[in-house]
Amino acid sequence: MSEAFPLPLEALRRRPDVEDPTLQAYDATDLLLVERSLEEIAAAELSGTDVLILGERHGAITLGLAASGLRGMSVYQDRLAHERALEANAAELGLGGSYRQLSDVAEAAASARLVLWQLPRQVGAVRRTVAELAGVPSGALLVAGGRVKHLSVGMNAPLAEGFGAVEPQLAQRKSRLLLARRNPELVLAPAPEDRAAVSVGGRRLELRGAAEAFGGAALDPGTKLLLETLAARGGMEALSPASVVDLGCGNGTIAAWAALAWPAATVEATDDSRDAVASATASLEASGVAGRVRVVRADGGDHLAEASADVVLLNPPFHQGGTVHTGIATKLMRQAARMLRPGGTLFCVWNSHLRYRPRLERLVGPTEQLGRDRTFTVTASTRRG
Ligand SMILES: C[S@@+](CC[C@H](N)C(=O)[O-])C[C@H]1O[C@@H](n2cnc3c(N)ncnc32)[C@H](O)[C@@H]1O
Known part of the structure; x- marks a missing residue:
């Protein structure tokens, strides 16, 4: 399959994502998506501006088409x-400027005649995106795919209810494509808000989820x-930090707690x-601390x-x-x-079997265990001077 692929796949890199010989910058789903889409592009005489790509990782789909x-x-x-990673790979392969980056799926839906989608693993995320694709014109083809082990039958429902009848394809190299033609009579209602009220560490928080x-x-x-x-732990208030970072904040639980614990x-x-x-x-808005926390999309804390x-x-x-x-x-x-x-402190929680303590000692400084249950360990590491 990869011999006919339009791009030298070995040239694709993952950086700034983690690079390691055990991790690839593409998978068999990317290859199937590109191959099937090239057939549709030829058959329906489409151009690049007709194509919407969702769930792209390091650039195999976009740059496969660009090549x-x-x-x-x-x-x-x-x-x-x-x-x-897509931007850097495009520049290195001389394909910079061959695509446009969206901040919102719905933005390009109305002009899409072909939608390529590396499916997320959560059915809720599939549902939300299908609802955002309501503007895709009649007859447009959706080519969605994933690793067989990550696809679930539950994903077919939002695809079929909101886009069109789903035709699963035969699995190849442990990946499978699902095809559907846009039926404009179908419009999936947005999923109800994902919310939870929790009490943790002496604080009440209102949490909100997104796909x-x-x-x-x-x-x-x-x-x-x-x-x-x-x-x-005694003395936490006495710590009275002036600046606190919740690194990899997810739904903002830790940031909301920190804003309440250290006013x-x-x-x-x-x-x-x-x-x-x-x-x-x-979550921060619902917990009443939005004005106290800055939320930033960043690769760790590189900013x-x-x-x-x-x-x-x-x-x-x-x-x-x-x-x-x-x-x-x-x-x-x-x-x-x-x-x-x-002298500052990194409070970290980790799955105990990962044995992160020596790593924390080496990368940050002296590390003390503060707590442990059957699964997790909590540590405090003091930044060495
Ligand atoms: C185990 S979750 C924890 C989420 C949240 N702090 C909580 O306590 O529920 C790890 C988080 O790290 C984020 N993450 C992964 N890589 C990241 C990166 N390079 N920079 C910032 N965040 C990242 C993930 O998106 C995810 O939200």
């Missing part, structure tokens, strides 16, 4: 690291242990996912000055796409060390 001569494709990406945001509106069990441990502090919440930023913003934070709070991801990988946690720990002032 076939297409220009002007519209691309929507949730993660900033993916946006930057691809980690865990939706739910309180993460690791985060729960982190905040309960900090609340139970004099400036709190910064960052995440590289658009949906996480939307979800954190809504924050060195030695500018007194406290960093981190519940790092341990997945890289579908693979369990510690690279992203290491990258965020390094960033925490960079943004902490000497």
